[in-house]
Amino acid sequence: MWQVFVLMTKMLGTRDVYGDVLIELGTENKDIVVLDADLASSTRTAKFKKKFPDRFFNMGVSEQDMMGTAAGFASAGKIPFASTFAIFATGRAWEQVRQSICLPKMNVKIVATHGGITVGEDGASHQSTEDIALMRVLPNMTVIVPADGYEAGAAIKAAVKYRGPVFIRLSREKFPVLYPENCEFEIGKAKVHSIGEDATIISCGLMVHMSLEAAEELKKDGLNVGVINMSTIKPLDTDAVLNAARNSGAIVTAEEHSIIGGLGGAVAEVISENEPVPLKRVGINDKFGMSGSTADLLKHYGLTKDAIKEAVHSIVKMKGKYSVNHKINTRLS
Numbered sequence: 243m244w245q246v247f248v249l250m251t252k253m254l255g256t257r258d259v260y261g262d263v264l265i266e267l268g269t270e271n272k273d274i275v276v277l278d279a280d281l282a283s284s285t286r287t288a289k290f291k292k293k294f295p296d297r298f299f300n301m302g303v304s305e306q307d308m309m310g311t312a313a314g315f316a317s318a319g320k321i322p323f324a325s326t327f328a329i330f331a332t333g334r335a336w337e338q339v340r341q342s343i344c345l346p347k348m349n350v351k352i353v354a355t356h357g358g359i360t361v362g363e364d365g366a367s368h369q370s371t372e373d374i375a376l377m378r379v380l381p382n383m384t385v386i387v388p389a390d391g392y393e394a395g396a397a398i399k400a401a402v403k404y405r406g407p408v409f410i411r412l413s414r415e416k417f418p419v420l421y422p423e424n425c426e427f428e429i430g431k432a433k434v435h436s437i438g439e440d441a442t443i444i445s446c447g448l449m450v451h452m453s454l455e456a457a458e459e460l461k462k463d464g465l466n467v468g469v470i471n472m473s474t475i476k477p478l479d480t481d482a483v484l485n486a487a488r489n490s491g492a493i494v495t496a497e498e499h500s501i502i503g504g505l506g507g508a509v510a511e512v513i514s515e516n517e518p519v520p521l522k523r524v525g526i527n528d529k530f531g532m533s534g535s536t537a538d539l540l541k542h543y544g545l546t547k548d549a550i551k552e553a554v555h556s557i558v559k560m561k562g563k564y565s566v567n568h569k570i571n572t573r574l575s
Contacts, residue, residue, distance in 0.1 A: 246312070253416040254391030255507075257355040260412055261286030263395045264460050265293050267402055272297075273319065277312055279305045279326040284414075285355045287325050305330045309338035309350075316348040321402060326352035327361075328370035328411055332377055343407050344380045350408075351401050353487065357387075357411040358498035359539045360448065369531030370544040375503025377409040378476045384408045385476040387497075389450035390420045392433040393473060396427035404429055415536055418451040420449060420471075432479040438468030440559070441554050442486035445496035446505050447473050449524070449545065456550040457565075466572040467554055478508050480516075487517040494522045494553045496546055501525035522553040561570070 268274045275297045282288040282300065289572060291298035302309040305326050310323040324331070331354040332339070337470075343350045360367045377385045384406065388394035401408040432444075435454065443453040449469045457467040468490060470482055488492055493513060494552055495506040506523030513519055526543050540546055 244449045252419040252421050253417040256388055256391050256412040257284075257393040257414070258416075259395040260325075260355070260393040260398060263398045264290040267399065268294050268297065271321065271402070274321045274323065275299065275302055275315055277308050277315075277322060277324045279330065281326050285328070285353075287323070295394045305335040306338045309335045310342050310353075311421050312352075313338075313342035313346070316343075316350050321349060321351065323353055325353050325355065327368060328357040328373045329368055330375040332370065332409070336376055339377075339383075339407075340380055344382045347382045347406050348407050351398075351410070352408065353398065353410045353412060355412045356414045357528065358413060358448065359543060359545075360413055360415040360498065360536045361531075362414070362536050362539065363533050365533035366470040366530040371476035371498075371500045371526050371531060372503070373411060373495070374499050374505070375473055375507070378486045378503065378508065380407075382407055383476065384474070386410045386429070386474050387446040388412070388473050389433075389447060389471045390417045392421045392423050393420065393427060393471075396425050397429075397473065400429050407573065413448065415448070417448055417553060417572045420451055420454070427473075428564050430477040430479060430480040432470040433473065434468075434482055435470065436468040437486055438491045439466040440558050441465070441492040441494060442468035442470060442490040442552065443487065443494045443496060443550060444470045444472050444483065444505065444509055445555055446475065448498050449496035449550075452545075453550055454548045456547045456554065459547070460551055460554055463555070465554065465558065472509075474506060475505055475508060478512065480512050483509055483512045483518050487513045487519045490519075492520045492557040494550065494557055496524040496525060496545075496550050496553075499525055501527060507548050509542045520557050522557045522560075524549055524553050
């Protein structure tokens with residue numbers, strides 16, 4: 243079981259850690275190259291550019307060219323990191339990611355910042371709420387959504403060792419720190435904080451710390467609720483999902499993404515085919531984003547601790563009805 247080691251009052255940007263880790267990795271491995279689409283200051287790849295200017299390539303506002311070029315570097319034995327905003331990496335350049343990177347299984351690492359609605363005032367055109375689904379559907383693609391800055395750093399280091407396409411989603415906003423600076427990361431392995439008796443919350447990214455807070459407050463309501471950080475969306479840790487379903491009998495998913503095709507969809511697919519239990523998905527309900535402050539947007543779209551608590555109460559009630567119906571159906575069969 244994983245524990246939260248660091249007080250949640252400390253804030254750290256996942257993109258900031260990315261910039262620092264790139265320098266560390268670039269020092270160790272001369273084959274690492276970095277490409278950006280004229281957003282190096284925002285994605286923090288400018289740090290790598292300053293340290294290793296001969297291995298940094300600004301592709302301009304040309305994300306499709308950037309992905310094709312990254313595939314070319316990979317074919318020559320380099321380890322390219324391609325960075326831009328999530329909406330451009332997964333939307334504008336989707337065909338190039340599919341054809342040039344995933345189809346031939348090129349060793350390209352796409353690290354996209356500004357994921358989700360917490361891009362804030364930039365509005366719907368820059369708020370990527372579909373990126374996890376777009377990357378998850380691609381064969382050969384690994385999809386990672388870190389829960390804090392230190393986990394982001396560990397995930398990037400793990401991605402370098404892994405051979406094949408990887409998509410890592412980072413944020414513009416700073417996250418509360420949950421894990422120690424030297425935390426480990428294993429692709430495809432969830433961090434199981436606890437398995438609840440009444441329900442288990444499976445979350446990723448920004449929603450993990452909210453899930454932990456919600457579970458703690460739900461104790462006051464007499465509910466034993468577990469929390470799983472599912473930072474690898476693909477390949478999904480199906481063992482962790484099924485273990486939670488069997489022991490809790492009810493699942494809530496929480497993500498800063500559309501409830502269609504992301505973490506909630508992935509979990510639903512697993513439990514519906516293997517261990518059917520009641521499920522509630524907390525996320526963006528088939529809507530585009532809008533301009534606003536991060537706090538206002540999270541509240542407007544129901545991405546809050548209170549929304550998670552409400553979903554847990556709802557699913558526990560549903561769980562009781564499900565158990566009764568299941569027993570009746572079992573007798574009838």
